[in-house]
Amino acid sequence: MLARPDILAAVVLLGCVSYACRAGGYFLMRYVSLTPPVQGWLQAIPISIVGAILGPIAWNGGPPEWAGLAAAIGLTWLTGWDFVGIVGAIAAVALMRGLAV
Amino acid sequence: MTIAAAAASRSFASSFCAGAVLIWVMMPSIVLVGMVFGVMASTVGLTLMEAAAFSGSVYAGGAQMASLQGWADPVPLLFVGLTTAALNSRYVLMGATMRSFLAHRPAPLVYTTLFFLVDATWILAMRDRDTNYDWAGYLLGGGFVMWLMWIAATMAGHEFGQLLGDPRAYGLDFMLAAFFGTAAVSFWRHSRRVTPLIVALVVAIAAQKLIPGPWYILIGALIGSLTGAIGHARAA
Numbered sequence: 001m002l003a004r005p006d007i008l009a010a011v012v013l014l015g016c017v018s019y020a021c022r023a024g025g026y027f028l029m030r031y032v033s034l035t036p037p038v039q040g041w042l043q044a045i046p047i048s049i050v051g052a053i054l055g056p057i058a059w060n061g062g063p064p065e066w067a068g069l070a071a072a073i074g075l076t077w078l079t080g081w082d083f084v085g086i087v088g089a090i091a092a093v094a095l096m097r098g099l100a101v
Numbered sequence: 102m103t104i105a106a107a108a109a110s111r112s113f114a115s116s117f118c119a120g121a122v123l124i125w126v127m128m129p130s131i132v133l134v135g136m137v138f139g140v141m142a143s144t145v146g147l148t149l150m151e152a153a154a155f156s157g158s159v160y161a162g163g164a165q166m167a168s169l170q171g172w173a174d175p176v177p178l179l180f181v182g183l184t185t186a187a188l189n190s191r192y193v194l195m196g197a198t199m200r201s202f203l204a205h206r207p208a209p210l211v212y213t214t215l216f217f218l219v220d221a222t223w224i225l226a227m228r229d230r231d232t233n234y235d236w237a238g239y240l241l242g243g244g245f246v247m248w249l250m251w252i253a254a255t256m257a258g259h260e261f262g263q264l265l266g267d268p269r270a271y272g273l274d275f276m277l278a279a280f281f282g283t284a285a286v287s288f289w290r291h292s293r294r295v296t297p298l299i300v301a302l303v304v305a306i307a308a309q310k311l312i313p314g315p316w317y318i319l320i321g322a323l324i325g326s327l328t329g330a331i332g333h334a335r336a337a
Contacts, residue, residue: 006175007151013178014168014185015158021189023215025196026203034201037330042201044297044329045194045322046227046288050281051301052321053191056309057278068275072282082228082283083126089279090130093272 064096116235120222120242123229127221130276131247132254134162137268138169139258145172149259156255160219160248163277164188167315183314190319194326195223202226202236210237217244220280228287294329301325 032038058069071092076085111119135156142152159165167188168181196215203211214237222243226236258265268274289298305321312320 003148004151004174006178007147010168010176010178010181011151011154011158013182014155014164017182017185018159018161018164018189018192019216021186021192022196022218023212025193026199026211026215027196028193029197029200036333040333041326041330042198043292044294044326044332045198046284047292047294048297048301048322048325048329049191049194049318050285050288051298051325052305052318053281054278054285055302055305055321056317059306059309064272065275065278068272068279069282072279073285076283076286082224082287085283085286086127086130086276086279089282090272090275093275094270097270097272 064093064100067096068093110233110235111238113235113238116238117242119234120225120239120244121246122242123225124221124243124247127225127280128247128250130273130279131162131221132250133268133273134276135251135254136258136262136265137273138162138165139255139260140262140265140268141166141169142255143259143262145169146174147259149256152259153252153256156252157248159185160217160251161185161189161192162251163315187315187319190316191322192218193319194322195220198227199223199236199240202230202240206235206237210241214241214244217241217248219244219247220277221247224280224284224287227284227291230291296328296332297325299325300328 034042054069057065061069068089072085072089074085075088076082079085110116138156139152142155147155155165159168164185167184171177171180171184195218199215199218203214206214218240222240225243226240229239301321301324303321304324305317308317308320
C-alpha cells in the first residue's frame with residue numbers, strides 16, 4: 001500500500017497539478033469573449049503545440065529521430081491512418097538505432 | 102461555436118462508445134509507454150499500489166516519467182510539482198480549445214471529462230471536429246477506457262517489466278513525437294497556418310536552450326498561437 005507519507009503527498013499533489021492544467025484553460029476561457037483575434041488564437045493552438053513539441057525533438061535528434069518524424073508525417077499523409085504513421089515511426093526509429101549500433 | 106450548434110448531434114451513449122472504440126488506434130503505444138513507466142517506478146522503489154495510484158491520479162506519461170528522474174527519499178515535492186506543471190502546461194492550451202466543444206454541457210459532466218483529457222483524446226477530437234458527436238461523451242469514452250488501460254499497463258510493467266528490455270532500443274521513447282507527427286498531418290489539413298507553426302517551432306527550440314525544465318513547450322505553443330490572433334486582428 002501507500003506506506004510512505006511523502007509518496008502519498010506527491011501522488012495527491014501531482015494529481016492536483018495535472019487536473020489544474022487540464023481544467024484551468026477551459027475554466028479561464030469562460031472569462032474571455034470570442035472576438036475574431038481570440039478565435040484566431042484558438043485556431044492556431046493545435047498546430048503551435050505540434051511545432052513546440054516536434055521542433056526541439058528534431059533539433060536535438062539525429063538520423064533516427066528525423067527518420068521517425070518523416071515516417072510519422074509521411075505515412076499518415078499517404079494512408080490517412082494515424083496507426084500506420086505511429087507504427088511506422090517507431091519502427092523507423094528502432095531500425096535506425098539498431099543499424100547505428 | 103459551430104461545433105456546439107451542430108444540428109441533430111449524436112447521443113451521449115453513442116458518442117461515448119465511438120470515443121471508446123476510436124481510442125484503440127492509440128492503445129498499443131499507450132500500453133507500452135504505461136509499461137515503461139511501471140518499470141521505471143519499480144526501479145526507483147515505488148510499490149505496485151503506489152505506481153498504480155500515481156498513474157491513476159496524474160494520468161500523463163511525460164510528466165510521470167520526468168518526475169521519476171528527480172525521485173529521492175523524501176520526494177522533492179517542489180521539483181516534481183514544477184516538472185509536472187511544466188510538462189502538463191500544454192493541457193492549459195488544449196483545455197482552452199475545448200471550450201467550443203463542451204461549453205453547452207453541464208459543468209459537473211464537463212469537469213469530470215476534463216480529468217480524462219489526454220494528448221490522444223484531444224488529437225482525435227481535433228481530427229474529428231467536423232462531425233456531430235456529443236463531445237463530452239466522446240472525450241469521456243476514450244479518456245476513461247485509456248485511463249483504465251494506463252493503470253493496468255503501469256501495474257503490468259511494474260510486475261513483469263524486466264522482460265521488456267531497454268525501451269529505447271525499440272524506439273518507445275519516440276511515442277509522443279510519433280503521436281504529434283501524425284497529429285501534424287490532420288491539423289495541417291484542417292488549417293494551413295504556416296506562421297504559428299514556424300514561430301512555435303523556433304521559439305520552442307530557443308526556449309529549450311535558454312530556460313531550464315520543460316517550459317519550452319508552453320512558451321513555444323503560446324507565442325506561436327498568439328501570432329494567429331495578430332493575423333486575425335489584421336484581417337478583421
